[in-house]
Amino acid sequence: MTPAAPPRTMLDKLWSRHTVHQEPDGGPTLLYIDLHLVHEVTSPQAFEGLRLTGRRVRRPDLTWATLDHNVPTSDRHLPIADPISAQQVEALIANCRDFGVPLYDLGAREQGIVHIIGPEQGLTQPGLTIVCGDSHTSTHGAFGAYAIGIGTTEVEHVLATQTLWLDRPRTMEIRVQGSLPPGVTAKDLILGIIGRIGTAGARGHAIEYTGPAIAALDMEGRMTVCNMSIEAGGRAGMIAPDDTTFAYLEGRPHAPRGAAWEQALDDWRALPTDPGAAYDRTVTIDAAATAPQVTWGTNPAHVAPVGDRIPETAAETAARALAYMDLRPGTAIADIALDRVFIGSCTNARLSDLRAAAAVVRGRRVHPRVRAMVVPGSGLIKAAAEREGLDEVFRQAGFEWRDAGCSMCLGMNPDILQPGERCASTSNRNFEGRQGSGGRTHLCSPAMAAAAALAGHFVHVRAYPRTPN
């Protein structure tokens, strides 16, 4: 009898099945890439590099492009007003045509934020290696893929070779015990985790989220958690695939079908970490102790439960952040008044996010001082929400209802904060100037952003019980 193979983590399995070549002595691995997602901001210089060297895209069939970062979210029938944005959009369209890469163009119903459409189309699957020139590629790890953000030179490398030289990260298990209280979402969970471990807490590590509270999340919640792994400094975030994953994928346009689907299931069921496999680090979190979270500073670890105050210690540890945010230690989170509310981004612009926000605002009105907008993550999400009448719920409450794109998550299009404006945002980064120079961003969940839009300041979402439709 051969000795039993040692137990392996999901990362071990993903890594070994994608190794093309391993340099000796702890050197890097040449890893095969199964799916390469491309968008307009981080790809033009990569395609230019291919042209200059006379190279082709090795696997256009494993490469998919979309327009998202720059695109306007209103008046889509008009030409893009900003000539430089228009140039970048034109460049991607031309590059996709010249190199044979499929593109979800602005007219396509499938167009949307790159990390939303990959899963939505069933391109994102368990067991894959996935890269994109965007740090929130960690989102796709929710399916049990190894998914990482890369730079533009690496984008060119993947286009040319379908591989990447990578150092294998260490592994970090974040085990979430218990279950989340009512009204507390995946967004609150991940913000709480980042608050606990810090913005560099997972640096050099691939995080694997485990435990009953993770298993209980739907795919959309899992994506929200993995999305923000990068905000904890993690190289990747992963969740083992299970029946929830398979049910989400079945029947999606690019998911395997028939016999191939059965075969894929067998393959995917073998992916999760074996019992007894060792992680380099483990952190345990109690889901039951999580409350709705709101950030008060200029990085996602500057976070507090909505019922709390900005910590007194922030005067010393985060003086610059408080000065930028124009806030004082000891201020109650609930006393922070808002000018803007943004519901959108690859973190929280999926259908369940829009439903959660709509359930709060249904039959109510946005506070008169607040300008609020909803930007669905993809054209398909927008259409699905409209079929359910969510657009009307938002419009009647006083929200703007926009077309799909990154929008005010980073404000590369005209959707930006003015200097000094304060915004409750469902996105992932509250860095200085992220949503517009001088703008002040508070991160929170869609339901909390919706409640804040109604109240004009932060408030626990339970202040607005669901009204009958």
Added chain:
Amino acid sequence: MEAFVSHTGLVMPLDRANVDTDQIIPKQFLKRIERTGFGPFLFHDWARRPDFVMNQPRYAGASVLLARANFGCGSSREHAPWALMDHGFRAVIAPSYADIFYGNCFQNGLLPVRLSEAEVDELFRRAAAREGYRVTVDLGACTVTDADGFRADFTVEPHRREALLDGLDDIGRTLAHAGAIAAYEAAHAARPAGG
């Protein structure tokens, strides 16, 4: 890619932790479709303040950036190292870097040096004390030295060091493995997953 062997230059101290790539190059400047021309927008929002370190005449022409922990966190934008290099920086010295930024630097010939917190503190002291403070970053010897006896050793992953010393780009190195890539594809063609 430009090779990096050894570089001596003026040090600019940037005394903040967690400097994110949105600060290094804000999004409104990411719309160029070239790799060059980002230098004038480096640290754009901070640079509007007259007292920002980059505006002080004593740091004009600095080519070594001294920074704090977790430098380059946030967005994966390679525009960050492009902007730093376009502005004239050849090396960064900090206690730690975010992973993606760290890798992006090597792709462009910008050397990110990791020293201990204590060594970085000492360099901040020296840079404050002396106008025109310069250090030599030597990738051959893996040392940072100054003219007054400061010396710190650093480590770099050997493959990154070799590539930077030779100015070799990764695609060339990878194409030496074209046979292995083709063999991998042939062996995995039957795999169900893959788009």
